[in-house]
Amino acid sequence: MNALAPAPVAPQTHAPADPLAEQILDTLVHRIGKDAQAARPHDWLAATILTVRNDIIERWMASTKAAHAAGAKRVYYLSLEFLIGRLLRDAIANLGRTDEITRALASLGVDLAEIEEIEPDAALGNGGLGRLAACFMESMATLELPAYGYGIRYVNGMFRQRIDDGWQVELPETWLAHGNPWEFERRESAYLVGFGGEVETTDAGRAHWKPAEAVQAIAVDTPAVGWRGKRVNTLRLWTARALDPIRLDAFNAGDHERALQGQVRAETLVRVLYPADSTPAGQELRLRQEYFFSSASIQDIVRRHVQYFGDVRTLPDKAAIQLNDTHPAVSVAELMRLLIDHHELDFDEAWEITKGTFGYTNHTLLPEALESWPLPLFERMLPRHMQLIYAINARVLREARRSGADDRAVSTISLIDEGGERRVRMANLAFAGSHSVNGVAALHTDLMKQTVFADLHRLYPERINNKTNGITPRRWLQQCNPGLCGILSDVIGPGFLDDAEKLSELNAHAGDAALQEHVAGVKRANKEALSSFLRDRMKLRLDPDALFDVQIKRIHEYKRQLLNLVETVALYDQIRSHPERDWSPRVKIFAGKAASSYHNAKLIIKLANDIARRVNTDPAVGELLKVVFIPNYNVSLAEKIIPAADLSEQISTAGMEASGTGNMKFALNGALTIGTLDGANIEIKDRVGDENIVIFGLTAEEVAAKRANGYVPRAMIEGSRELAQAVKAIATGVFSPDDPHRYRDLMNGLYDHDWFMVAADFDAYHSAQREVDRRWGDQPGWRASAIRNIANVGWFSSDRTIAEYARDIWGVM
Numbered sequence: 001m002n003a004l005a006p007a008p009v010a011p012q013t014h015a016p017a018d019p020l021a022e023q024i025l026d027t028l029v030h031r032i033g034k035d036a037q038a039a040r041p042h043d044w045l046a047a048t049i050l051t052v053r054n055d056i057i058e059r060w061m062a063s064t065k066a067a068h069a070a071g072a073k074r075v076y077y078l079s080l081e082f083l084i085g086r087l088l089r090d091a092i093a094n095l096g097r098t099d100e101i102t103r104a105l106a107s108l109g110v111d112l113a114e115i116e117e118i119e120p121d122a123a124l125g126n127g128g129l130g131r132l133a134a135c136f137m138e139s140m141a142t143l144e145l146p147a148y149g150y151g152i153r154y155v156n157g158m159f160r161q162r163i164d165d166g167w168q169v170e171l172p173e174t175w176l177a178h179g180n181p182w183e184f185e186r187r188e189s190a191y192l193v194g195f196g197g198e199v200e201t202t203d204a205g206r207a208h209w210k211p212a213e214a215v216q217a218i219a220v221d222t223p224a225v226g227w228r229g230k231r232v233n234t235l236r237l238w239t240a241r242a243l244d245p246i247r248l249d250a251f252n253a254g255d256h257e258r259a260l261q262g263q264v265r266a267e268t269l270v271r272v273l274y275p276a277d278s279t280p281a282g283q284e285l286r287l288r289q290e291y292f293f294s295s296a297s298i299q300d301i302v303r304r305h306v307q308y309f310g311d312v313r314t315l316p317d318k319a320a321i322q323l324n325d326t327h328p329a330v331s332v333a334e335l336m337r338l339l340i341d342h343h344e345l346d347f348d349e350a351w352e353i354t355k356g357t358f359g360y361t362n363h364t365l366l367p368e369a370l371e372s373w374p375l376p377l378f379e380r381m382l383p384r385h386m387q388l389i390y391a392i393n394a395r396v397l398r399e400a401r402r403s404g405a406d407d408r409a410v411s412t413i414s415l416i417d418e419g420g421e422r423r424v425r426m427a428n429l430a431f432a433g434s435h436s437v438n439g440v441a442a443l444h445t446d447l448m449k450q451t452v453f454a455d456l457h458r459l460y461p462e463r464i465n466n467k468t469n470g471i472t473p474r475r476w477l478q479q480c481n482p483g484l485c486g487i488l489s490d491v492i493g494p495g496f497l498d499d500a501e502k503l504s505e506l507n508a509h510a511g512d513a514a515l516q517e518h519v520a521g522v523k524r525a526n527k528e529a530l531s532s533f534l535r536d537r538m539k540l541r542l543d544p545d546a547l548f549d550v551q552i553k554r555i556h557e558y559k560r561q562l563l564n565l566v567e568t569v570a571l572y573d574q575i576r577s578h579p580e581r582d583w584s585p586r587v588k589i590f591a592g593k594a595a596s597s598y599h600n601a602k603l604i605i606k607l608a609n610d611i612a613r614r615v616n617t618d619p620a621v622g623e624l625l626k627v628v629f630i631p632n633y634n635v636s637l638a639e640k641i642i643p644a645a646d647l648s649e650q651i652s653t654a655g656m657e658a659s660g661t662g663n664m665k666f667a668l669n670g671a672l673t674i675g676t677l678d679g680a681n682i683e684i685k686d687r688v689g690d691e692n693i694v695i696f697g698l699t700a701e702e703v704a705a706k707r708a709n710g711y712v713p714r715a716m717i718e719g720s721r722e723l724a725q726a727v728k729a730i731a732t733g734v735f736s737p738d739d740p741h742r743y744r745d746l747m748n749g750l751y752d753h754d755w756f757m758v759a760a761d762f763d764a765y766h767s768a769q770r771e772v773d774r775r776w777g778d779q780p781g782w783r784a785s786a787i788r789n790i791a792n793v794g795w796f797s798s799d800r801t802i803a804e805y806a807r808d809i810w811g812v813m
């Protein structure tokens with residue numbers, strides 16, 4: 001025997017009982033380089049992931065081969081954000097191996113749940129838009145579509161939020177600190193991405209772009225496992241490398257900084273995720289990121305197509321590219337460039353191919369959030385693309401004129417905003433370059449047609465369509481709420497796991513007292529688990545019998561955490577004035593991050609914490625009201641909070657939340673919604689029924705009318721005793737005695753303009769909350785409502801959403 005062979009590693013007590021345990025142990029030793037005694041939790045995590053990965057890789061290769069052999073059309077989902085969260089639990093649950101792996105690890109003295117908890121949460125996104133992309137990846141694999149996600153491998157994704165003395169502090173999230181066993185770097189899949197320089201004309205009369213600078217985009221692949229492991233797709237994220245990582249001449253001359261400059265500049269491209277919720281980053285770097293990932297992705301797609309099918313002209317038959325919002329919209333110009341400059345097609349043919357290939361999903365109508373770039377910047381960075389955009393624009397405007405558009409319509413259709421500083425409108429580019437433009441909920445799609453895209457819609461009336469968002473029921477029911485899943489399986493069988501709409505079979509049992517008892521028991525257990533998590537983490541004691549009233553999402557004025565907080569203050573006031581009334585105990589739970597440059601959002605976080613400090617220590621309210629702000633909202637935290645929620649706060653100003661997906665997650669886990677007629681709330685209401693949801697407030701139409709007709713918030717505030725008192729208390733420092741003027745400007749904003757209609761909706765919201773109290777008082781009624789929510793929101797599965805995209809937009813089903 002080789003003297004250098006490793007000593008036997010497993011101690012007697014850890015003698016592996018099954019082959020899987022043997023494999024994990026072998027991986028630990030030979031891949032991680034630790035034995036069972038020396039291994040730390042992170043080592044076990046890595047060994048487990050690497051072992052599971054073997055299974056995934058085989059399916060992954062089989063999936064790729066099958067698509068190739070069938071000559072299948074592929075779907076490409078381009079998104080600057082993928083909020084994927086942790087992957088281990090998802091992957092093994094989808095492979096159906098959870099029990100087996102739990103047992104194997106237990107035989108090694110390792111608790112699966114414990115190592116799952118230390119997996120970093122991959123937060124390569126801001127919020128809903130990024131989470132949607134992650135749910136879509138899972139559903140595309142589940143529906144066995146050959147699909148690729150394309151994005152950026154940010155070294156630091158979303159920041160980690162710490163709360164210091166009530167204030168948000170942003171810290172870098174180092175999710176790659178322990179390496180990332182899920183990913184594969186594909187050095188062979190590398191592309192040059194150019195910037196700047198100039199465009200020359202060749203002797204043959206063709207344009208030739210000579211960039212001043214080029215970086216290398218390198219593919220890093222992560223497998224996306226579908227339900228029951230039927231298919232494994234690829235999430236391809238780009239990282240950047242300088243062509244010349246080090247300039248030796250400079251280095252040897254002693255100028256070390258200059259020698260590494262190129263590498264630093266390249267790495268900067270993939271370092272940060274831009275905050276989506278602040279006004280559009282005017283930063284040059286943001287445009288560089290958008291072009292970097294668009295160009296690498298489009299080059300990769302065209303290369304694959306030509307390699308498999310030989311002729312670039314068949315691209316629309318074999319590739320569907322979906323643009324998740326306008327961040328990848330420059331892809332339209334990039335594909336045109338490749339088709340015309342590299343594949344030598346004429347403009348008309350290239351344009352038909354481009355439109356046939358792209359689809360665009362719009363996520364916002366807020367004018368300040370519609371991306372546009374100063375023309376001089378765009379022209380300097382992407383001179384050839386600028387020429388192509390002019391050419392596209394000329395063509396679109398010609399079509400507009402021909403269809404009878406007047407000057408006003410032509411100016412809104414134009415890809416160039418000529419009002420003031422000239423800018424390139426990315427939404428118009430994406431719209432013009434796509435055969436499908438979709439909204440993400442019915443109301444949002446209607447508003448698209450009526451507002452920002454009204455003239456484009458008149459010009460291309462077939463283009464706009466609706467695809468109401470969805471969530472994957474694997475992560476957002478099966479994995480986060482196994483207790484509930486067990487009960488549902490017992491009652492209606494496991495069919496709902498494959499088809500979430502089968503949950504409707506539960507309707508027949510909503511009145512069944514035993515089922516109500518069981519569902520309530522699971523909810524109670526989930527609330528206990530959350531309480532114990534918060535006790536450890538925040539030294540906080542919560543009563544699991546209280547109503548858990550939850551608002552977790554990005555902090556934004558349009559989402560109206562402020563409405564909730566002002567109402568909380570009013571409730572606090574009333575409990576103090578009338579302690580003798582029959583109040584039902586409530587816990588108000590908040591979580592969410594504010595964009596670091598968004599002053600009011602950060603102040604709202606501080607206000608939540610200031611209110612919590614005062615309310616939670618007031619003996620006059622005792623257990624009747626508690627307020628909690630949980631730091632560092634992310635996917636993993638959402639998975640803990642949502643199964644424990646009784647009430648889901650979806651209270652955006654009507655017309656401003658395109659869809660929302662948090663609303664769907666809560667309903668699927670048996671929370672009742674208190675919400676406005678906004679986004680997908682409307683469709684949730686239509687499905688669960690008016691008696692099982694609490695709707696209040698102005699409609700989108702009423703909001704628009706109020707704004708148009710001169711809304712006077714002061715009159716609203718002075719007309720409502722509760723509101724006036726609460727606003728006054730906050731404004732005068734009742735919750736901030738250390739700095740009495742802290743919230744003066746925030747409250748003055750409500751008096752002065754109240755753009756988000758907090759005052760206008762306050763009384764309706766306050767009454768709706770009392771309606772919630774009444775319903776909560778009738779526990780059998782509440783429980784039946786919870787079951788009817790679960791039963792009727794299966795339609796919001798992202799499997800349904802993806803099936804609609806596949807059929808109506810991509811032509812792959």
Ligand SMILES: *Cc1c(COP(=O)(O)O)cnc(C)c1O
Pocket residue numbers: 083126127128129131552553554633634635638659660661662663665
């Ligand atoms: C679902 C989800 C969101 C989106 O929530 P909304 O309430 O729709 O804004 C944002 N962040 C995370 C982590 C999520 O899981």
